[in-house]
Amino acid sequence: MRLSTSAVFCLLGLLPCDRVIDAAPPPKANxxxxxxxxxxxxxxxxYGSPTIRTxxxxxxxxxxxxxxDFYSASEVCTPSRAALxxxxxxxxxxMCGNRRVLFPSSKGGLPPEEITIAEALRDQxxxxxxxxxxxxxxxxxxxxxxxxxxxxxxxxxxNDMDARSDLPRGATGSPNPPQDxxxxxxxxxxxxxxxxxxxxxxxxxxxxxxxxxxxQQKDGSFFLYFAHTFPHVPMFASPAFKGKSRAGIYGxxxxxxxxxxxxxxxxxxxxxxxxRTLVVFTSDNGPWLIMGDQGGxxxxxxxxxGSTWEGGMRVPGIAxxxxxxxxxxxxxxxxxxxxxxxxxxxxxxxxPDKVPLDGVDLAPLLFAAxxxxxxxxxxxxxxxxxxxxxxxxxxxxxxxxxxxxxxAETHDPPLLFHLGRDASEKRNVAxxxxxVLAEIQQAVKLHQSTIVPGVPQLx
Amino acid sequence: MRLSTSAVFCLLGLLPCDRVIDAAPPPKANxxxxxxxxxxxxxxxxYGSPTIRTxxxxxxxxxxxxxxDFYSASEVCTPSRAALxxxxxxxxxxMCGNRRVLFPSSKGGLPPEEITIAEALRDQxxxxxxxxxxxxxxxxxxxxxxxxxxxxxxxxxxNDMDARSDLPRGATGSPNPPQDxxxxxxxxxxxxxxxxxxxxxxxxxxxxxxxxxxxQQKDGSFFLYFAHTFPHVPMFASPAFKGKSRAGIYGxxxxxxxxxxxxxxxxxxxxxxxxRTLVVFTSDNGPWLIMGDQGGxxxxxxxxxGSTWEGGMRVPGIAxxxxxxxxxxxxxxxxxxxxxxxxxxxxxxxxPDKVPLDGVDLAPLLFAAxxxxxxxxxxxxxxxxxxxxxxxxxxxxxxxxxxxxxxAETHDPPLLFHLGRDASEKRNVAxxxxxVLAEIQQAVKLHQSTIVPGVPQLx
Numbered sequence: 001m002r003l004s005t006s007a008v009f010c011l012l013g014l015l016p017c018d019r020v021i022d023a024a025p026p027p028k029a030n031x032x033x034x035x036x037x038x039x040x041x042x043x044x045x046x047y048g049s050p051t052i053r054t055x056x057x058x059x060x061x062x063x064x065x066x067x068x069d070f071y072s073a074s075e076v077c078t079p080s081r082a083a084l085x086x087x088x089x090x091x092x093x094x095m096c097g098n099r100r101v102l103f104p105s106s107k108g109g110l111p112p113e114e115i116t117i118a119e120a121l122r123d124q125x126x127x128x129x130x131x132x133x134x135x136x137x138x139x140x141x142x143x144x145x146x147x148x149x150x151x152x153x154x155x156x157x158x159n160d161m162d163a164r165s166d167l168p169r170g171a172t173g174s175p176n177p178p179q180d181x182x183x184x185x186x187x188x189x190x191x192x193x194x195x196x197x198x199x200x201x202x203x204x205x206x207x208x209x210x211x212x213x214x215x216q217q218k219d220g221s222f223f224l225y226f227a228h229t230f231p232h233v234p235m236f237a238s239p240a241f242k243g244k245s246r247a248g249i250y251g252x253x254x255x256x257x258x259x260x261x262x263x264x265x266x267x268x269x270x271x272x273x274x275x276r277t278l279v280v281f282t283s284d285n286g287p288w289l290i291m292g293d294q295g296g297x298x299x300x301x302x303x304x305x306g307s308t309w310e311g312g313m314r315v316p317g318i319a320x321x322x323x324x325x326x327x328x329x330x331x332x333x334x335x336x337x338x339x340x341x342x343x344x345x346x347x348x349x350x351x352p353d354k355v356p357l358d359g360v361d362l363a364p365l366l367f368a369a370x371x372x373x374x375x376x377x378x379x380x381x382x383x384x385x386x387x388x389x390x391x392x393x394x395x396x397x398x399x400x401x402x403x404x405x406x407x408a409e410t411h412d413p414p415l416l417f418h419l420g421r422d423a424s425e426k427r428n429v430a431x432x433x434x435x436v437l438a439e440i441q442q443a444v445k446l447h448q449s450t451i452v453p454g455v456p457q458l459x
Numbered sequence: 460m461r462l463s464t465s466a467v468f469c470l471l472g473l474l475p476c477d478r479v480i481d482a483a484p485p486p487k488a489n490x491x492x493x494x495x496x497x498x499x500x501x502x503x504x505x506y507g508s509p510t511i512r513t514x515x516x517x518x519x520x521x522x523x524x525x526x527x528d529f530y531s532a533s534e535v536c537t538p539s540r541a542a543l544x545x546x547x548x549x550x551x552x553x554m555c556g557n558r559r560v561l562f563p564s565s566k567g568g569l570p571p572e573e574i575t576i577a578e579a580l581r582d583q584x585x586x587x588x589x590x591x592x593x594x595x596x597x598x599x600x601x602x603x604x605x606x607x608x609x610x611x612x613x614x615x616x617x618n619d620m621d622a623r624s625d626l627p628r629g630a631t632g633s634p635n636p637p638q639d640x641x642x643x644x645x646x647x648x649x650x651x652x653x654x655x656x657x658x659x660x661x662x663x664x665x666x667x668x669x670x671x672x673x674x675q676q677k678d679g680s681f682f683l684y685f686a687h688t689f690p691h692v693p694m695f696a697s698p699a700f701k702g703k704s705r706a707g708i709y710g711x712x713x714x715x716x717x718x719x720x721x722x723x724x725x726x727x728x729x730x731x732x733x734x735r736t737l738v739v740f741t742s743d744n745g746p747w748l749i750m751g752d753q754g755g756x757x758x759x760x761x762x763x764x765g766s767t768w769e770g771g772m773r774v775p776g777i778a779x780x781x782x783x784x785x786x787x788x789x790x791x792x793x794x795x796x797x798x799x800x801x802x803x804x805x806x807x808x809x810x811p812d813k814v815p816l817d818g819v820d821l822a823p824l825l826f827a828a829x830x831x832x833x834x835x836x837x838x839x840x841x842x843x844x845x846x847x848x849x850x851x852x853x854x855x856x857x858x859x860x861x862x863x864x865x866x867a868e869t870h871d872p873p874l875l876f877h878l879g880r881d882a883s884e885k886r887n888v889a890x891x892x893x894x895v896l897a898e899i900q901q902a903v904k905l906h907q908s909t910i911v912p913g914v915p916q917l918x
Contacts, residue, residue: 042759045788048507050527050759051879053788062521068509246790246851246879293880299759300501300509329504329512331705392705420510420705421752 029321030217030277031121031343032224034261035084036316037077037133037158037232040287042299043254044316049297051247052254056262060281061318065325065366069419070317071335072285073358075306075381075402077158078102078135078458080284080336081227085116085136085147087340087359091383094454095136098382100306101458102135104162108457109137110147115352117343118148121223124347129213130154131206132227137457145190149225153188153209159199159229160184182234199236202229203253207260211267218271223343226264227284228257235294248293265320275323278346278366282336283315290403302425306402308379308386309425310394325366332372333389338362356450376443381408383453388440392420393433395440413437487680488780489736490580490802491673493720494543494684495775496536496592496617496691499746501758502713503775508756510706511713515721519740520777524784524825528878529776530794531744532817534765534840534861536617537561537594537917539743539795540686544575544595544606546799546818548839553913554595555841559765560917561594563621567916568596569606574811576802577607580682583806588672589613590665591686596916604649608684612647612668618658618688619643641693658695661688662712666719670726677730682802685723686743687716694753707752724779734782737805737825741795742774749862761884765861767838767845768884769853784825791831792848797821815909835902840867842912847899851879852892854899872896 041047044054046061073083078101079090090096093114102109110116118128129151130144135158137143144152164183186197210226230236230253237244237252241259245251261281268274287296289304289311298304298311305312317334319325337359344351345361364370379387386408387396396415400408416430416437430437500506503513505520532542537560538549549555552573561568569575577587588610589603594617596602603611623642645656669685689695689712696703696711700718704710720740727733746755748763748770757763757770764771776793778784796818803810804820823829838846845867846855855874859867875889875896889896 042507048501048758050790051882247882248877248880250880292886297759297883299507300756331509418707421707421709423510423706424756427751 027219027276028124028126028221028348029346030222030224030273031117031346032226032264032277032279033084033117033339034264034279034281035081035132035225035227036257036281036283037228037230038285038288038296038305039231039254039257039283039316040296040298040304041301041311041314041316042297043231043287044258046318047316048299052245052251054254054258056258056265057281057316057318060261060265060279060320063322063327064279064318064320065327066329067317067319067334068329068331069333070282070315071313071333071377072283072315073335073337073380075285075308075312075379076100077284079380081134081136082110082114083358084284084336084339085110085118085225086114087117087337087357088114088355089337089358089378089380089451091380091451091453092356092358094457096380096382097456097458099458100382102137102157104138104157106137106458107139108459109139109142111454111457112141112146114147115355116148117340118223118225120148120340120344120349120352121221121347122148122150124349125221126347127213127217127220127222128225129210129222130225130227131210131213133158133229133232134227143190151189151213154186154206154227155184155197155202155229156187157184158232159197159202160233199229199234200242201238202236203256203260204238207263210260210264214264214267215271218273221347228260230254230257231296233288233291233294250294250296254296275321277321278325278343279320280339281316281318281320286312286315286402288402300424304402307400308381308396309399309401310419310423312402313379319362319366321366326369328369330365332365333377334362334365334372335359335377342366376440376447378444378447383456385444385448388444389419390436390440390443392418393436393440394419394425395430395437414440486678486735487583487585487807488805489676489681489683489732490576490805491683491685491723491736491738492543492576492798493723493738493740494540494591494686495716495740495742496687496689497744497747497755497764498690498713498716498742498775499755499757499763500760500770500773500775501756502690502746503717505777506775507758511704511710513713513717515717515724516740516775516777519720519724519738519779522781522786523738523777523779524786525788526776526778526793527788527790528792529741529774530772530792530836531742531774532794532796532839534744534767534771534838535559536743538839540593540595541569541573542817543743543795543798544569544577544684545573546576546796546816547573547814548796548817548837548910550839550842550910550912551815551817553916555839556915556917557841558917559841561596561616563597563616565596565917566598567918568598568601570913570916571600571605573606574814575607576799577682577684579607579799579803579808579811580680580806581607581609583808584680585806586672586676586679586681587684588669588681589684589686590669590672592617592688592691593686602649610648610672613645613665613686614643614656614661614688615646616643617691618656619692658688658693659701660697661695662715662719663697666722669723673723673726674730677732680806687719689713689716690755692747692750692753709753709755713755734780736780737784737802738779739798740775740777740779745771745774745861747861759883763861766859767840767855768858768860769878769882771861772838778821778825780825785828787828789824791824792836793821793824793831794818794836801825835899835906837903837906842915844903844907847903848878849895849899849902851877852895852899853878853884854889854896873899
């Protein structure tokens with residue numbers, strides 16, 4: 001039996017049932033998305049890291065639903081974030097292109113007409129906050145307060161941007177002073193409050209902000225988009241974490257991020273709202289492998305950030321709502337594109353009208369362990385489809401390593417891998433499966449027929 | 460405060476304390492070693508496999524101590540097994556050499572004068588049993604019953620040996636009949652009971668035998684060495700598991716192995732002896748990467764079986780004894796060489812006299828979370844030291860891929876990797892750490908001065 005989302009929610013008490021008429025309706029469930037930056041598939045204990053200790057995320061996974069096949073919607077930062085907040089492949093919003101991400105000099109940004117999770121939930125009476133990195137535009141119409149967030153505290157873009165060449169760059173993590181050369185501003189509700197931001201205490205200050213917001217909004221419904229700055233380079237950790245991990249400064253930064261997740265979940269427990277708050281933890285793309293000791297690991301997956309091999313786009317994904325989500329591991333394929341439909345379903349909000357969406361509502365999987373409908377997944381690099389997954393099969397039409405391979409290689413016939421038997425994409429079996437390739441090519445064609453590219457924003 | 464092992468055991472009730480004089484001494488703790496064949500570091504859920512489901516091993520890990528840095532004592536089968544049972548690098552017993560492993564035509568085997576865990580515990584009144592693969596010799600003096608085991612049921616060597624060329628080999632897992640061409644005998648207490656062994660039901664029959672032994676011996680003390688045949692090629696799974704995993708026949712075999720572990724632990728729980736039975740699960744070496752869909756994964760570690768890169772020798776390692784071992788994850792470096800000293804300490808048995816041992820007693824770590832003494836670890840390939848680990852540092856003097864690279868490459872100066880910051884051994888930092896290299900070379904020299912090579916057995 002397949003239950004409708006609203007029926008599931010009604011049974012679970014997440015949505016008011018009609019027969020509950022003699023009491024004020026309970027507040028709708030809260031939604032928190034915790035988004036790491038450049039964290040790899042293999043960088044958490046519960047995903048097999050031998051060197052980085054992440055007890056809080058491991059506990060979150062043990063208490064919640066851990067996805068083995070969770071995808072970001074892009075292999076780099078800006079498009080991935082646009083997709084998460086809109087539930088749409090970045091090609092639709094114009095938030096992708098040859099320049100890969102937004103830079104401080106870019107004129108574009110997330111178009112005002114795009115509907116974000118924050119806008120949709122705000123319209124349902126949710127309090128909304130953005131904490132952390134933005135990277136979806138610094139001009140009017142694209143900024144956090146323009147895109148549905150009532151509160152915003154964080155960096156406008158990546159922490160390696162806006163560096164001042166007149167300042168000595170210094171070694172990352174150099175204590176004297178630690179932010180040498182880096183000049184990214186820290187912004188609260190549109191106003192710069194510190195420049196350069198002291199990156200050694202960013203995770204701590206973000207966390208304080210997030211916990212404060214949770215405490216203030218505990219009696220109502222809220223949406224918190226908590227997009228960490230780390231473990232993106234340059235890597236910093238506060239004194240309590242610096243030099244403490246086995247894995248160097250990268251490990252220190254991830255262990256502090258893990259601590260931060262623990263603080264957020266503890267606040268929910270303490271306030272007694274854990275069982276009506278969906279928390280999703282994930283990453284914007286795979287690890288930045290060229291960064292040496294400051295880059296993470298995709299575990300057994302091939303390649304990393306910037307590539308459409310699995311390591312570039314398959315990321316940790318954990319959903320938590322104790323008492324509502326049963327502790328489990330799932331191999332159902334899901335991703336950040338699904339967060340908007342899921343959040344809106346939880347809030348009882350209507351889906352945006354006449355806007356093509358690319359995700360599905362995960363609620364039946366999260367709350368009733370029902371399998372998701374089979375659907376293809378498209379690996380975009382910029383505005384091009386490089387690969388497509390259908391079931392366990394993945395076809396690559398083009399490949400290019402994360403950073404370093406100057407040009408993409410085109411494959412005709414495409415490469416074909418079975419991600420179940422060959423998670424590391426080592427054995428091309430295209431020759432034996434022409435039927436699968438044909439099916440995938442058909443799916444790509446169908447998808448492309450629905451695409452009206454947005455005005456390119458990453459110029 | 461560092462407690463002696465006997466003091467720890469006394470406190471824990473694992474050994475009789477002198478003042479307990481008015482009652483029969485409780486039976487000494489049992490020891491079970493479950494040994495997988497060619498299982499890779501990345502092949503279990505709790506070590507990050509996205510495709511193989513291992514709920515029983517995951518539970519064992521969650522209830523016990525999971526090692527991130529657990530090593531087999533060789534990169535291939537026979538030497539690894541000799542080292543586990545004797546607590547000595549294979550060079551000392553002669554159980555290594557250019558031929559890598561024993562073959563059915565080999566004249567050698569584990570020398571009778573070697574002292575195995577089974578012999579030492581039998582002398583303490585333990586019942587002893589071997590179930591599964593042996594691969595330490597088929598001639599008098601080397602067989603299970605000659606080496607301290609009172610019961611033995613299993614294969615004399617690998618399941619791909621002894622193939623009969625007059626039989627069609629057939630595809631592995633071919634149902635008609637499944638063992639086409641493979642001709643390995645199944646032996647009980649020295650007598651062939653089936654040839655060819657029906658490999659589709661081996662794991663099931665091994666498990667039945669192991670559980671039966673546990674039930675029979677539940678009131679005394681026992682040592683069970685349960686050395687699985689799988690996931691060594693050719694891969695088989697029983698009908699209940701075949702075709703059930705995401706990861707093809709390899710995943711099916713590992714999932715059946717996981718089921719088997721669950722059966723053993725359940726028997727201990729049911730018989731009420733879980734809290735006085737130490738169970739250690741590990742693998743003889745890394746995954747056989749050249750086997751395609753029938754090979755496993757070393758996760759983020761480099762290379763696999765046959766090589767002294769981490770993927771060849773670092774393996775899953777889980778220790779379980781509910782109520783005695785606290786649930787935790789440890790990055791302390793340990794390995795199969797430590798099992799003999801640990802088992803003997805648990806049994807209150809004296810260490811073999813005048814025999815150089817290469818392991819340490821893990822009891823202080825297992826039962827009291829005390830760190831182990833820092834000591835170097837030597838990666839042998841055959842009778843040569845290819846690499847050495849000291850703390851987080853690993854130096855390679857020679858490297859050779861698992862199977863395929865025809866000759867070893869010599870490195871002078873050696874390659875140097877930091878396994879904390881670079882678990883995948885990607886970034887050679889030898890140039891910046893001459894002092895570390897010198898210290899490692901000193902450790903190798905000291906170790907070599909203690910080595911009296913045994914008479915070569917693998918001719």
